[in-house]
Amino acid sequence: MEVYRLEAACKDYLWGGEKLKSEYHITYSGTALAEAWMLSCHKDGESRILPAEAPSIDPSPAEGKERLSLFLERHPEALGTIAGQFAFFPILIKLIDAKLPLSVQVHPDDEYALKYEGQLGKTEMWIILEREEGAFLYLGFKEDYSKEEIQKAIQENYLTDLLKKIPVEKGDVFLIEAGTVHAIGAGILLAEVQENSNLTYRVYDYGRKDKYGKERELHIEKALKVLHTGRLAKMPARFTSENIGNCASSEGMKKQEKPRLSYIERLGSCKYFTVERLKTASEEVYRRKVNEDSFLFAMLVDGKAELSWQESPESQNPIHSIKAEKGNGFFIPAGRGELFFSGEGEWILSFLEL
Structure with missing residues (x-):
């Protein structure tokens, strides 16, 4: 698909x-x-x-x-x-x-x-x-x-x-x-x-x-x-652009002399959804594999970018691509294989997770 x-x-x-x-x-x-x-x-x-x-x-x-x-x-x-x-x-x-x-x-x-x-x-x-x-x-x-x-x-x-x-x-x-x-x-x-x-x-x-x-x-x-009548015992999950930093690269958390320009972060999860925020820079390509366990919905909320994928999971090179503009959303079926996010943009990624 x-x-x-x-x-x-x-x-x-x-x-x-x-x-x-x-x-x-x-x-x-x-x-x-x-x-x-x-x-x-x-x-x-x-x-x-x-x-x-x-x-x-x-x-x-x-x-x-x-x-x-x-x-x-x-x-x-x-x-x-x-x-x-x-x-x-x-x-x-x-x-x-x-x-x-x-x-x-x-x-x-x-x-x-x-x-x-x-x-x-x-x-x-x-x-x-x-x-x-x-x-x-x-x-x-x-x-x-x-x-x-x-x-x-x-x-x-x-x-x-x-x-x-x-x-x-x-x-x-x-x-x-x-x-x-x-x-x-x-x-x-x-x-x-x-x-x-x-x-x-x-x-x-x-x-x-x-x-x-x-x-x-x-x-x-x-x-x-x-409705819950009591004062919130603690604030719900809240992250700001000030404390996010380069929290994770596409290869996971690593100590580096120079922070990566692209990073991905987990925003939150519950039974019905898991959400991540991906920021990509023009100098890098973020690779993401979509396995058989869940579909992925990728929504570009800032910038311009490109989404590419292989004809089949066995292929070596990405040969299909879609240019994405702010506000575009893409449904990626489970088992689609490896995706390539390029360009400068901010994505919201949503999927299911056990």
């Missing part, structure tokens, strides 16, 4: 901006674009496989482009052996452009969601790609509160006063467990890697109205049943 570039499913929520179209090469005919579902087999928005000759921005309609879920039904081996533990495609990956703040919300865990909603809950990871001066997010509570105190704050519109406000920088990473109250603030563009779920309980929405003039639905009763 080849390497497949995917077309995103687009969402035009009222808080979206214009950067995903203008800077991340996402095809969309509307104006504001809030989310691009880059890797998705979810019924609410599926990725599609683009033809090999498709331009970076493909204006052609979705008809004739195979849905990723149908491709995987025909080629289940493309998922890899680890995926056998799931009855569903486990990952959903998005690019999110928050021109305005998102609602304060919470996601239930799997046990609650499967019992009462018939679908998965949601643990997610945020990787900050861009931010405006002063941008922040809300993550968890400042102190331990009772549900009665939280409910009163919701009813009297001061819930955000109870939340932990965290300024963000480009490169920050947050792993957010189900049950944690959170909100993305205005002026943030991020990548989100999450469980394959679209289940959100909206707690507070600043009294905003949708395009039909109606306030969006809140889910306060459900949210109060699933």
Whole structure:
């Protein structure tokens, strides 16, 4: 099987901006674009496989482009052996452009969601790609509160006063467990890697109205049943561009007189996904083998690069290649063999791991 570039499913929520179209090469005919579902087999928005000759921005309609879920039904081996533990495609990956703040919300865990909603809950990871001066997010509570105190704050519109406000920088990473109250603030563009779920309980929405003039639905009763009321005992995983450094090369951690220009780092992992960040320099080629255990999704989030691979795992030289621009995402089937990442860019790599 080849390497497949995917077309995103687009969402035009009222808080979206214009950067995903203008800077991340996402095809969309509307104006504001809030989310691009880059890797998705979810019924609410599926990725599609683009033809090999498709331009970076493909204006052609979705008809004739195979849905990723149908491709995987025909080629289940493309998922890899680890995926056998799931009855569903486990990952959903998005690019999110928050021109305005998102609602304060919470996601239930799997046990609650499967019992009462018939679908998965949601643990997610945020990787900050861009931010405006002063941008922040809300993550968890400042102190331990009772549900009665939280409910009163919701009813009297001061819930955000109870939340932990965290300024963000480009490169920050947050792993957010189900049950944690959170909100993305205005002026943030991020990548989100999450469980394959679209289940959100909206707690507070600043009294905003949708395009039909109606306030969006809140889910306060459900949210109060699933949210963690206590202060976070520790911050979730968070790494900044200041402390990353040249943490690992493509050959692993080594003591060197001169740091390598390219490096890869582990951002986080859970049952449903493992995420790494790869930075490549024009002076080097990063080699990565994709074995039979898992597919790999590679998303270029900065720079320009090239992705090359061998015709077969037994071949000695890379003979196929795709040029990648910011915002392009590629599905690499399990067992594809060795890949070659070249050019100057930053990639988010997602896969399954036992």
